Amino acid sequence: AKHKEKQPKESKENSSKQVALFSHLEIPKGANANSPKDIHPAVLVIGLQFADFKICGANARCIATLTAFKKVIQDYKTPDGTTLSRHLPTHLSPQIRYLVNSRPMSVGMGNAIRHLKLEISTMDIDLADDDAKRLLCEKIDNFIRDRITVADRVIVSYGLQKIQDGDVILTYARSSVVQALLLEAHAKGIQFKVIVVDSRPRLEGKRLLRRLVDAGISCTYTFLHAVGFVLKDVSKVFLGAHAFMSNGALYSRVGTAMVAMMAKEKNIPVIVCCETYKFAEKVQLDSFVMNEQGKDEVLKPFYRNPDEMVNISTTSTPKAGLLDGWLHKPDLKLxxxxxxLTPSKYITTVITEVGMIPCTSVPVV
Incomplete structure (x- = not known):
């Protein structure tokens, strides 16, 4: 009874701390122990990892999702009176819902799941269940190999043509394919320097910086607010992508648009590395209509220590007390x-596994 009495107050406080302009964006419910009983253990694990940002990055999330679904398919048994091609999509639906509740699905994950459902729907209904499951697992492996793993290698081979001796390359946050490209260029003996631009609260660029420095690449690390200062020495900008919209706009980590716009203003080439499975069929014109908020910012804040949002120190321990009691300050919202979203006019070229293309060619690939 006490819990029921508190709920309306919590709900009211929850809504009052949302920024009105973004109140339409759904806050993830999060993975919890009260998940439906028909959720596969492999899906439960990655749902928790997604919710806690233990697995982040479009490629890593997509591979983790498909690998988990492969285990779901291997353990699946078709009920009597139906066929695998008709019942398996129904069995997968709660698994997908659970992942969406943990964290909104990326464009690449959505495309991969649609591809899997298409493969299931076109299966021969007379095929034995074991053969059908083995064939579906092979299709999943082929998608991961062809559209992600091999695609990244091809993108790296194309990207090497854009890096020359003496280049100063700027990159923002951390992209797995940009990281692979820079490491490969260094392994080929190309002499270049890297400027890693980063931002709070995730500080993803730190992981990239660590890998590059360990490989022996000369690096500079700075925050987003200093990008205008460091651009004077930059010869090229390499960026990763979360998705590309059909109007050629780049949807990527917040801060990407600022980096691209400032680079374009100084006539520095902006090169984006992106696999074609991340291409979306929809059009997006701004960052307001569709976006994602950090994990449950209100009563269970993404920042268990909210000072992480405003701390400018490069150490992992923020100065205490900057935002103490922010939940109880009615005029303060995080x-x-x-x-x-980065408009296509600020992007010089897109490197994909099918070649280097302009943004305007995204909808025809």
Whole structure:
């Protein structure tokens, strides 16, 4: 009874701390122990990892999702009176819902799941269940190999043509394919320097910086607010992508648009590395209509220590007390958007596994 009495107050406080302009964005419910009983253990595990940002990055999330679904398919048994091609999509639906509740699905994950459902729907209904499951697992492995793993290698081979001796390359946050490209360029003996630009609260660039420095690449690390200062030495900008919209706009980690716009203003080439499975069929014109908020910012804040949002120190321990009691300050709200949109006019070229293309060619690939 006490719990029921508190709920309306919590709900009211929850809504009052949302920024009105972004109140339409759904806050993830989070993975919890009260999940439906038909959720596969492999899906439960990655749902918790997604919710806690233990697995982040479009490629890593997509591979983790498909690998988990492969285990779901291997353990699946078709009920009597139906067929695998008709019942398996129904069995997968709660698994997908659970993952969406943990964290909104990325564009690449959505495309991969649609591809899997298409493969299931076109299966021969006379095929034995074991053969059908083995074939579906092979299709999943082929998708991961062809659209992600091999695609990244091809993108790296194309990207090497854009890096020359003496280049100063700027990159923002951390992209797995940009990281692979820079490491490969260094392994080929190309002499270049890297400027890693980063931002709070995730500080993803630190992981990239660590890998590059360990490989022996000369690096500079700075925050987003200093990007205008460091651009004077930059010869090229390499960026990763969360998705590309059909109007050629880049949907990526928040802050990407600022980096691209400032680079374009100084006539520095902006090169984006992106696999074609991340291409979306929809059009997006701004970062307001569709976006993602950091994990449950209100009563269970993404920032268990909210000082992480405003701390400018490069150490992992923020100065205490900057935002103490922010939940009880009616005029203070924290907004943690994860993505922004970069218009196509600020992007020089897109490197994909099918070649280097302009943004205007995205909808025809």
């Amino acid at each position: 907004l943690n958007l994860l993505y922004d």
